[in-house]
Amino acid sequence: MSAEPLPTAAASTEEHVAVCLLDGAGRVLHEQDADRAFYAASTIKLHVLLAALQAAQGGALDLDDEVPATRGFVGADGRPFTLGGDHLDPTHPAEGAPIAVRELLVRMIDRSSNEATDHTVALLGGGVGAPPEQGLAAVAGTIARLGLAATRVERLIGDASAITAGATNETSARDLARTVHALAGDPDLLGDDARTLALDALRAQRIRVITTVLRDGVDAGSKTGWVEGYRHDVAVIGEAGSPERRVLAVLTSGLPQDEADARIVAAARELLPQDVLRPA
Secondary structure (H helix, E strand, C coil), X not given: CCCXXXXXXXXXXXXXXXXXXXXXXXXXXXXXXXXXXXXXXXXXXXXXXXHHHHHHHCCCCCCCCEEECXXXXXXXCCCEEECCHHHCCCCCCCCCCEEEXXXXXXXXXXXXXXXXXXXXXXXXXCCCCCCCHHHHHHHHHHHHHHCXXXXXXXXXXXXXXXXXXXXXXXXXXXXXXXXXXXXXXCCCCCCHHHHHHHHHHHHHCCCCCHHHHXXXXXXXXXXXXXXXXXXXXXXXXXXXXXXXXXXXXXXXXXXXXXXXXXXXXXXXXXXXXXXXXXXX
C-alpha cells in the first residue's frame, strides 16, 4: 500500500472568508460572501450522510446491515484504487472485517473517515465493486432536493482519475449551514432516529474549532474540513426547538491553519449568543 499523499485540490492562494448564520428555523441571520464556492474538503461528508440517511428512510439502505470493511474502490475510469497514507483512519476495521452501515456513517463524521465516506457512496450506488457514478448521483439528488446551488460532490476521495477529468467537490457557507440544519433540525427531511444519529455523530466529531468557544454544557455538534489552503467549520449550537438555536458555517481559503482557525473563532464570538460563549 502506497504511503504517498492522495490527490486532492490545489491549494488556494486567494484569501477569502465566507460566513452564514441560521436560526433554529433555518432563517438567515447573517451572511458574508455566503454563496462563494470553496473546495469542500471533508465537509462533503455531511452531504453523503444526508443522502445515506434519506436512502435508509426510503428503504434503499439498511443501516443495520453488516458489510466487509474496505479501503479499495473503483474510480471514475473504471479502475480500482486504494486509499493509503495519511488518508487512512488507523482505527478503521481491517480489510474484510464486518462493519455495520450505521457505523460507517458515524465514522464518516466523528473521525472524518475517508474509507467510510467512499464506502458509503459505493453502497448508495449498489456496492463497492460498482463504478461510482450511481452513488454520486444519489448524493447529487439529495443536493438538488435541498436546493444547494453551490454544492457539487463529483468524485470519491482519492480518485486521481476523477481529478484528472476535472471532477471536484465544492460547497458554500450557505449550503453547509442549510445541510446541517437539514441533518439536525428539519423533521420534514429526516425522522427522529436519523436526526439522532446525525446529531450524535456531530457531537462526537473530534476536530473542533467553532465549538471551542462554547461554555461547558452547551449542546453542540460540528464538522470541519481542511486540506492545504482551505479550512472550514460548520456547527449547530443549542437544543432542537430552542429559539436560541443557531447553525454557523465559516469557510476560509488562502490562510495558514492558525490564522484560519482564528478567523473562524472570531466569527463565532461575534455572531453567537453571548450566553453560550466562554469568557474571552
